[in-house]
Amino acid sequence: xxxxxxxxxxxxxxxxxxxxxxxxxxxxxxxxxxxxxxxxxxxxxxxxxxxxxxxxxxxxxxxxxxxxxxxxxxxxxxxxxxxxxxxxxxxxxxxxxxxxxxxxxxxxxxxxxxxxxxxxxxxxxxxxxxxxxxxxxxxxxxxxxxxxxxxxxxxxxxxxxxxxxxxxxxxxxxxxxxxxxxxxxxxxxxxxxxxxxxxxxxxxxxxxxxxxxxxxxxxxxxxxxxxxxxxxxxxxxxxxxxxxxxxxxxxxxxxxxxxxxxxxxxxxxxxxxxxxxxxxxxxxxxxxxxxxxxxxxxxxxxxxxxxxxxxxxxxxxxxxxxxxxxxxxxxxxx
Amino acid sequence: xxxxxxxxxxxxxxxxxxxxxxxxxxxxxxxxxxxxxxxxxxxxxxxxxxxxxxxxxxxxxxxxxxxxxxxxxxxxxxxxxxxxxxxxxxxxxxxxxxxxxxxxxxxxxxxxxxxxxxxxxxxxxxxxxxxxxxxxxxxxxxxxxxxxxxxxxxxxxxxxxxxxxxxxxxxxxxxxxxxxxxxxxxxxxxxxxxxxxxxxxxxxxxxxxxxxxxxxxxxxxxxxxxxxxxxxxxxxxxxxxxxxxxxxxxxxxxxxxxxxxxxxxxxxxxxxxxxxxxxxxxxxxxxxxxxxxxxxxxxxxxxxxxxxxxxxxxxxxxxxxxxxxxxxxxxx
Numbered sequence: 178x179x180x181x182x183x184x185x186x187x188x189x190x191x192x193x194x195x196x197x198x199x200x201x202x203x204x205x206x207x208x209x210x211x212x213x214x215x216x217x218x219x220x221x222x223x224x225x226x227x228x229x230x231x232x233x234x235x236x237x238x239x240x241x242x243x244x245x246x247x248x249x250x251x252x253x254x255x256x257x258x259x260x261x262x263x264x265x266x267x268x269x270x271x272x273x274x275x276x277x278x279x280x281x282x283x284x285x286x287x288x289x290x291x292x293x294x295x296x297x298x299x300x301x302x303x304x305x306x307x308x309x310x311x312x313x314x315x316x317x318x319x320x321x322x323x324x325x326x327x328x329x330x331x332x333x334x335x336x337x338x339x340x341x342x343x344x345x346x347x348x349x350x351x352x353x354x355x356x357x358x359x360x361x362x363x364x365x366x367x368x369x370x371x372x373x374x375x376x377x378x379x380x381x382x383x384x385x386x387x388x389x390x391x392x393x394x395x396x397x398x399x400x401x402x403x404x405x406x407x408x409x410x411x412x413x414x415x416x417x418x419x420x421x422x423x424x425x426x427x428x429x430x431x432x433x434x435x436x437x438x439x440x441x442x443x444x445x446x447x448x449x450x451x452x453x454x455x456x457x458x459x460x461x462x463x464x465x466x467x468x469x470x471x472x473x474x475x476x477x478x479x480x481x482x483x484x485x486x487x488x489x490x491x492x493x494x495x496x497x498x499x500x501x502x503x504x505x506x507x508x509x510x511x
Numbered sequence: 512x513x514x515x516x517x518x519x520x521x522x523x524x525x526x527x528x529x530x531x532x533x534x535x536x537x538x539x540x541x542x543x544x545x546x547x548x549x550x551x552x553x554x555x556x557x558x559x560x561x562x563x564x565x566x567x568x569x570x571x572x573x574x575x576x577x578x579x580x581x582x583x584x585x586x587x588x589x590x591x592x593x594x595x596x597x598x599x600x601x602x603x604x605x606x607x608x609x610x611x612x613x614x615x616x617x618x619x620x621x622x623x624x625x626x627x628x629x630x631x632x633x634x635x636x637x638x639x640x641x642x643x644x645x646x647x648x649x650x651x652x653x654x655x656x657x658x659x660x661x662x663x664x665x666x667x668x669x670x671x672x673x674x675x676x677x678x679x680x681x682x683x684x685x686x687x688x689x690x691x692x693x694x695x696x697x698x699x700x701x702x703x704x705x706x707x708x709x710x711x712x713x714x715x716x717x718x719x720x721x722x723x724x725x726x727x728x729x730x731x732x733x734x735x736x737x738x739x740x741x742x743x744x745x746x747x748x749x750x751x752x753x754x755x756x757x758x759x760x761x762x763x764x765x766x767x768x769x770x771x772x773x774x775x776x777x778x779x780x781x782x783x784x785x786x787x788x789x790x791x792x793x794x795x796x797x798x799x800x801x802x803x804x805x806x807x808x809x810x811x812x813x814x815x816x817x818x819x820x821x822x823x824x825x826x827x828x829x830x831x832x833x834x835x836x837x838x839x840x841x842x843x
Contacts, residue, residue: 215689216660332778362554362716364775367760371774389689392719392762420766433694434764435723437746442723443701446694450659466691506702 180244181206181350181383182227182270187239189222189231189407194455196235197222198407204351206246209377209384211394211415214404217454220387221275223404224353227385228272229254229262245269245350246381268298271344273354275387280340281328287339288324294346313342318372334365338372345376353385358393370397391434395419403427406452406462409480413487423489426463428499445504461491468502469493513544516580516678516710517566517597523574524561526782533782535561537734538575543678548704548711550721550742552757553731556779559714562731563680568593595625598671602683604663608655614640615651618670625674639669642706643699661692665699672703678710679703686717697724718761722746730754733790734782736809740817750812750819752797789822797823801832 182204189197197219204210212220226237241254243265252265274280282290291310295301301309311321317338328336337357344352354373358366374397377384386397394401395415402412403424411424422428429447449466452458458465464474473492480490489495524536535558543549543566551559564570566577568590577584584593598621601607608617618636637647643665655663664684671679681700685693701724703709715721721728722742729739730751738751749755756775777794780786786793792802802822809818810825822829 215691334778362779363718363757363760364554365778367762367772367774368776370762390762391690391764395764395766396762416766419764430690431764433690435719436764437719437722437758437761440723441743443698444694444723446698447691448695450661450692451689504698506698 179206180204181246182244183240183242184227185240187223187226187237187241189219189226189235189237191235191455196407196454197226197237200239200404200407200409202402202409202412204383204385206350206383207377207381208400209374209386209398211398211401212385212387212404213389213391213394213401215389215451217451218404219407219454220404221355224272224355224385224387227254227353228266228270229257229259230266230272243269243351264298267294267344267349268347269349270351270353271347271349273340273344273352273357275355276360279336281336283328286325286327287331291324291339291343291346294343298347309346313345314339316345316376317342318368334361334368337361337365337369341369341372341376345380345382348380349382351383351385353387355387356389357386359388359390366393373397391419391431403430406457407454408462408490409488410463410491411487411489412480413484417484417487421484421487423483423487423494423496424463424491425467425469427489428496429466429468429502443504445502448505469500513547514580515542515578516545516547517543517584518578518581519562519566519575520578521575522562522565522572522577524558524565524570525573528783531783534734534785535782536565537785539731539734539736540575541729541736541739543710543712545677546704546708546710547727548701548713548725550725550728551712551714551731552716552718552721552728554716554757554779556733556782557731558734558782559731560682561734563599563682563712563714567597567599567680591625595674596676597678597680598674598676599680599682600664600667600671600684603687604660604667605655605687607667608663610655612654613651614645614653614655614658614666617655617666618673621670621674627674635673636669639673640666642672642703643669644695645669659692660688661695664688664696668696668699668703672707675707676709678712680712680714682714683716684713685720686715718746718758730757733779733785735790735820737791737821738817738819739809740813741815744813744815744817748813748817750817750824751791751821752795752823753791754819756796789820799829801829805829805832 180203185201187200188195200223214220225231243252243254288310292306295306310324314321319338358369376382398415401415401418402409405426411427433444435444447466452462460475461478464470478490478492480488482488483495519539519541521538521540522536523538526533526535553559579593618639619632622632640647645665685696704711725742728742728745729736732753738754749758759772775794788803788805789807792798805828807820807822807825809820812819812824
């Protein structure tokens with residue numbers, strides 16, 4: 178398989194502190210990778226740095242190589258200037274923002290906004306643009322007539338589909354979707370996820386899906402990377418990570434989710450909260466919340482392979498079995 | 512059977528939008544028993560939050576009545592009593608707390624508003640905070656911006672508890688919170704239920720949450736309860752085609768996910784244009800002849816108090832409307 182995106186040792190700093198610390202992954206054509214983790218773990222920051230869209234004050238280092246279909250030389254995003262990035266963004270790699278449905282311009286009609294994006298990046302005749310917009314709207318399951326509406330005349334699900342159509346407008350090789358379904362209902366969420374999956378198959382898109390919802394990941398992704406405090410703590414195929422998690426954080430996170438058909442009743446909570454971004458605890462940053470931590474955890478664990486293609490950053494992995502943990506009650510650190 | 516804490520009796524709420532009428536609630540009946548955890552589930556716009564507001568007397572009813580301990584909650588004194596006994600918490604812990612008040616003042620406010628005599632306020636506030644797992648000495652003097660999302664939601668719960676209510680209505684209490692914090696807040700709520708015998712309503716679109724923690728579930732669609740029963744019956748053996756579709760749409764956090772699914776098409780219609788007959792029929796995969804004519808009412812569909820409003824289970828009404836309808840399409 179051909180790699181369309183390779184990220185190595187990505188680091189994002191804010192005032193000398195690393196919010197994203199040594200993140201690396203690669204993406205094949207048509208593959209989908211899930212970036213999971215709680216707020217503040219650095220997943221959105223990672224996404225923004227792939228687009229070179231970090232807000233002022235944040236600086237990034239590390240190598241990001243993009244190899245679009247048909248390109249001879251890889252595009253070195255890490256080294257590109259802002260002017261250089263403007264030719265890459267939307268054309269080769271695009272981003273569906275978190276809460277994207279609210280980022281449409283309220284006073285411009287949908288087709289006008291799509292027209293703008295396409296013409297900014299490509300020289301196409303007016304008639305071709307019209308055709309492409311109609312195609313795009315059909316692709317995301319909307320009727321082309323919706324193009325002549327204003328965003329407020331569309332429902333949340335429809336606006337989210339328009340945003341996905343916009344991200345696809347210049348046929349990029351990589352699409353990053355940051356919490357694309359968080360604001361949607363279950364039924365609409367399932368529809369949008371099914372749409373992303375279909376597009377991936379039909380267009381050979383590589384997809385990076387960012388979500389805190391592990392259920393969404395399991396349904397849509399081939400591989401998953403779990404982030405905690407700015408680092409990837411576990412990564413592997415969805416089957417492998419979900420059926421045999423190898424980092425205590427992943428394990429506890431999976432256990433804290435109620436699953437229909439599983440055990441009823443209160444799921445055991447993880448005590449404490451995610452650490453302050455840029456100021457994680459020493460050693461393994463999960464150790465203060467980890468029921469299995471020992472003194473060894475004050476040393477930094479490396480992300481290493483525990484089974485083929487499955488990596489975890491825990492001193493004690495591979496875990497053959499997980500010792501049972503008593504649920505934490507109120508007043509005992511909860 | 513446990514005595515009901517609150518009952519909604521054929522409650523209707525109509526909003527007027529210019530010349531059109533929007534029926535947010537249409538003849539909704541619901542029992543909420545003492546100490547019970549009741550789940551109200553459905554998509555946004557189905558009327559679940561309006562139902563919560565109606566039950567607290569925060570929403571004028573256009574029909575029906577709300578009972579507290581068997582007597583109607585109308586009139587000033589009754590409403591004031593209702594609001595002491597039943598409290599509510601909301602989805603967004605970032606917007607529900609006054610940013611300029613300290614935690615001590617936020618939690619004490621209900622005591623002031625309800626005119627509870629001045630002595631012992633501090634004691635009650637401290638107890639409410641301890642009950643939600645926040646150490647009073649640490650948190651009393653903090654402002655909301657100094658708290659995390661989970662801590663804010665705990666403060667909101669503490670403020671709801673300070674009047675020692677019998678019931679707490681939670682409108683999407685954890686949907687804005689991170690996975691690990693979510694389980695903490697649910698632990699707080701369920702421990703309160705155990706310790707104080709608090710009855711809870713979870714208003715949520717998260718079916719797995721309703722399934723794991725609720726005693727009973729009511730499924731709403733477009734202002735109507737379309738199915739109700741024990742959580743296990745409704746989620747594991749759903750009867751109404753809408754409930755079946757909802758359960759199927761839930762993403763499963765396990766290897767392989769939920770596999771292939773038949774998804775509902777389209778969206779929840781506008782409440783100003785409720786379809787004729789069964790309100791679900793335009794999206795229903797099992798619709799048959801009289802579904803666009805007959806508005807089904809809740810009928811018994813299971814042994815244990817499970818009810819669904821669907822003509823599949825009410826052949827008498829279906830036949831009465833369309834004598835020549837023939838085959839009824841079979842049940843699930």
